[in-house]
Amino acid sequence: MANTANSFNPTVDDFAAMLDESFGAADAFEGSVVKGIVVAIEKDVAVIDVGLKTEGRVALKEFAGPGRDHVLKIGDEVEVYLERIENALGEAVISRDKARREESWVKLEQAFEKKERVDGVIFNQVKGGFTVDLDGAVAFLPRSQVDIRPIRDVGPLMNVPQPFEILKMDRRRGNIVVSRRTVLEESRAEQRTEIVGKLEEGQEIDGTVKNITDYGAFVDLGGIDGLLHVTDIAWRRVNHPSEVLTIGQTVRVKIIKINHETHRISLGMKQLQDDPWHGIEAKYPLQAKLSGRVTNITDYGAFVELEPGIEGLIHVSEMSWTKKNVHPGKIVSTSQEVEVQVLEVDSSKRRISLGLKQTLQNPWEAFAEKYPVGTIVEGEVKNKTEFGLFIGLEGDVDGMVHLSDLDWKRPGEQVIEEFKKGDMVKAQVLDVDVEKERISLGVKQIGSDPFAAKSAEEGGSGEVRKGGIVTCEVLEVKENGLEVKIAGTDLTTFVRRAELARDRADQRPERFAVGEKMDARVTVFDRKARKVSVSIKALEVAEEKEAIAQFGSADSGASLGDILGAALRARDTQDKDEDKK
Numbered sequence: 001m002a003n004t005a006n007s008f009n010p011t012v013d014d015f016a017a018m019l020d021e022s023f024g025a026a027d028a029f030e031g032s033v034v035k036g037i038v039v040a041i042e043k044d045v046a047v048i049d050v051g052l053k054t055e056g057r058v059a060l061k062e063f064a065g066p067g068r069d070h071v072l073k074i075g076d077e078v079e080v081y082l083e084r085i086e087n088a089l090g091e092a093v094i095s096r097d098k099a100r101r102e103e104s105w106v107k108l109e110q111a112f113e114k115k116e117r118v119d120g121v122i123f124n125q126v127k128g129g130f131t132v133d134l135d136g137a138v139a140f141l142p143r144s145q146v147d148i149r150p151i152r153d154v155g156p157l158m159n160v161p162q163p164f165e166i167l168k169m170d171r172r173r174g175n176i177v178v179s180r181r182t183v184l185e186e187s188r189a190e191q192r193t194e195i196v197g198k199l200e201e202g203q204e205i206d207g208t209v210k211n212i213t214d215y216g217a218f219v220d221l222g223g224i225d226g227l228l229h230v231t232d233i234a235w236r237r238v239n240h241p242s243e244v245l246t247i248g249q250t251v252r253v254k255i256i257k258i259n260h261e262t263h264r265i266s267l268g269m270k271q272l273q274d275d276p277w278h279g280i281e282a283k284y285p286l287q288a289k290l291s292g293r294v295t296n297i298t299d300y301g302a303f304v305e306l307e308p309g310i311e312g313l314i315h316v317s318e319m320s321w322t323k324k325n326v327h328p329g330k331i332v333s334t335s336q337e338v339e340v341q342v343l344e345v346d347s348s349k350r351r352i353s354l355g356l357k358q359t360l361q362n363p364w365e366a367f368a369e370k371y372p373v374g375t376i377v378e379g380e381v382k383n384k385t386e387f388g389l390f391i392g393l394e395g396d397v398d399g400m401v402h403l404s405d406l407d408w409k410r411p412g413e414q415v416i417e418e419f420k421k422g423d424m425v426k427a428q429v430l431d432v433d434v435e436k437e438r439i440s441l442g443v444k445q446i447g448s449d450p451f452a453a454k455s456a457e458e459g460g461s462g463e464v465r466k467g468g469i470v471t472c473e474v475l476e477v478k479e480n481g482l483e484v485k486i487a488g489t490d491l492t493t494f495v496r497r498a499e500l501a502r503d504r505a506d507q508r509p510e511r512f513a514v515g516e517k518m519d520a521r522v523t524v525f526d527r528k529a530r531k532v533s534v535s536i537k538a539l540e541v542a543e544e545k546e547a548i549a550q551f552g553s554a555d556s557g558a559s560l561g562d563i564l565g566a567a568l569r570a571r572d573t574q575d576k577d578e579d580k581k
Contacts, residue, residue: 038076046072104137105171117163117183122154130154132164132178139164139176148184192263195224199265201255204272209249217241219253219267226265228253235270235309237295276309280347284310287341289359294336302328304340304354312352314340319356321363321437322396332356363395367439368432370394376446381423384416391425391441399439401427408444408451408530409492450490451527464489464532466525472534474516477509484534487517491532495520499535502544507537 040047045057072078111118120132122141129142141164146154157180164178199205199221207219207226216229228251230241238244245251253267284290284306292304292312301315317324319331332338344353371377371394379391382398389401403412419425427441464470464486472484472495481496500507512518521542524533 036078038072038074038078041072041074048078104135108134108137108166108169108176109171112166112169115165117165118178119161120164120178121161122158125154134164134176134178137176139166139178141178141180145179145181148181148188189263192224195222196258196260196263196265199255199258201258203255205253205255207251207253207267209245209247209251212241212245212247214240217245219251221265224263224265226253226255226267228267228269232256232266232268232270235273235276236305237303237311239296270309276307277347277350280310280352281345284342284345284352286343286345289339289341291337291339292354294332294334294338297329297332297334299327302332304338306352310352312340312342312354314338314354314356318343318354318358321357321360362434363397364432364434364437364439367393367395367397368434371429371432373429373431375429376426377429377441378424378426381419381421381425384419384421388412389416389419389425391427393439397437397439399427399429399441401425401441401443405430405440405442405444408447408449409490448490451530451532464491464522464525466522468522469519469539470522470534471517472520474512474514474518477512477514479509482509482512484520486532486534493532493534495534495536499523499537502537502540 034050036048036050038046039049039055045059047055047057049055108118110116118134120134120139122130123133124131126140129140130146132139132141145167146157162180163183164180165182166176167179167182168177169175205221207221209217210220210225211218214230216227217233218225219228228241228245230238233241233244251269252272253269254271255265256268256271257266259265290306292306294302295305295311296303299316301313301319303311303313305311314328314332316328319328320326323331338356339359340354340356341358342352343355343358344351346352377391377393377399379393379399381389382392383390388403389406390398391401393399403416406412406415425443426446427443428445429439430442430445431440432438433440471487473487474482475485475492476483481494482500483492483494485492497507497509500509500511518536519539520534520536521539522532523535523538524531526532
């Protein structure tokens, strides 16, 4: 056969070049998604022709999955991921899972950028949450993002197609985090907005008690919850909502307030009833005495229900006349029926002040009536202080004996040491101040005042007066003088050594003995200062002057001894004459 000008006779090099070009074009498809035709189905694998004169095998299970039940047929066109054009067996290495994953990632990235929801299926539980199949891509669903409220059983949500929102994704690491909760919240927010738009403040509506807490109850108003606070359940005191309400109960409520931004709705039940505080001043006039029930006890007092919805406070200071520093719970108890008196009514602040002690007689008034000033009473020493004694008296009241009223002669600071708690003491009532709740007592007033009405200068009839002569009895002999008692009185005084005699040689205390009596002259008698002083020396000097004036002077030739002797004889004669009379 003759060769023509247009004939092509390829050489070995030409075949090599064509082969390289063919394989080079095929290599460009590796690592990408390609379309193929199902040419055969053998047991659990599908044979797929991906072109390029090569076929590959894919397990049938890769075409199924959570939420998918796909049945392959010969001739179906499918997309697969081409990993390698030819392996050792001369077959293409392909994968349906990887193809789906590549497709899904592209779609998911677009949805993530547009903040669109994606469909997926929860198919497995893992630590901290669940795995979700997003049409080939596997995402993580944290347990906190499953629902708005924690749920115990997730079974009904498994293997069910449902929408999710992508919270975070990282293609390089293959991480995707999704949330079902945000989808529910958005749907719920839309629903709440629609429902709230139909509600108005002041509207009365029926609802169902959905949940009960310490501070109130949540009422379902048909797709949205409203809070019924415990203080708005009834006009009377409700300690806990469960006292009035039960879960599932249908209640009639009034919408008090609506916050359209937060969709919070405040409800009330008591607002459907008349306010019992209207006209309260006329109903409970001041000083009126009423009966009520103790509903609550606090550190500062007790609340008393006068009628349903009306409570008054007995402040701790108005609970007892005498118990000032005790807890109200030690005076009254919860549910106790008590008689009280209205002290103050403030309708604007919805407050009523009550008194418990005002229904009982004032013990200080009762004491003043029974024990007027000057009465002698007896009581137990309750307490000792730096300024006196407190004595427990009848009527559970205390009287005070000031230090200055303990003894006529000794300092109160010294005398009070002789008393101890529990001692029974008699005292005289000196004063009763009902308003200040004070009773003044005196112990020394039971005995007579040794200084009272003794001075003639003060209008008294006693013998003790300044310049007067008294008989003294020696109580104690000391180095610097004598402790003596004035006869006929309770007065005692100290005679200094210099006042024991006119002559210096006789100014010796040892000249006297205990029990010995002698005359002396009163040199000081001050009832206000409660001071008395006597002097033997002053008496001798006075007697000497009187003798000289009466019986002559030394200039007449008579000695001083003669004059004093005559004076003494005259006094003795006068004393004998008075004794005969």
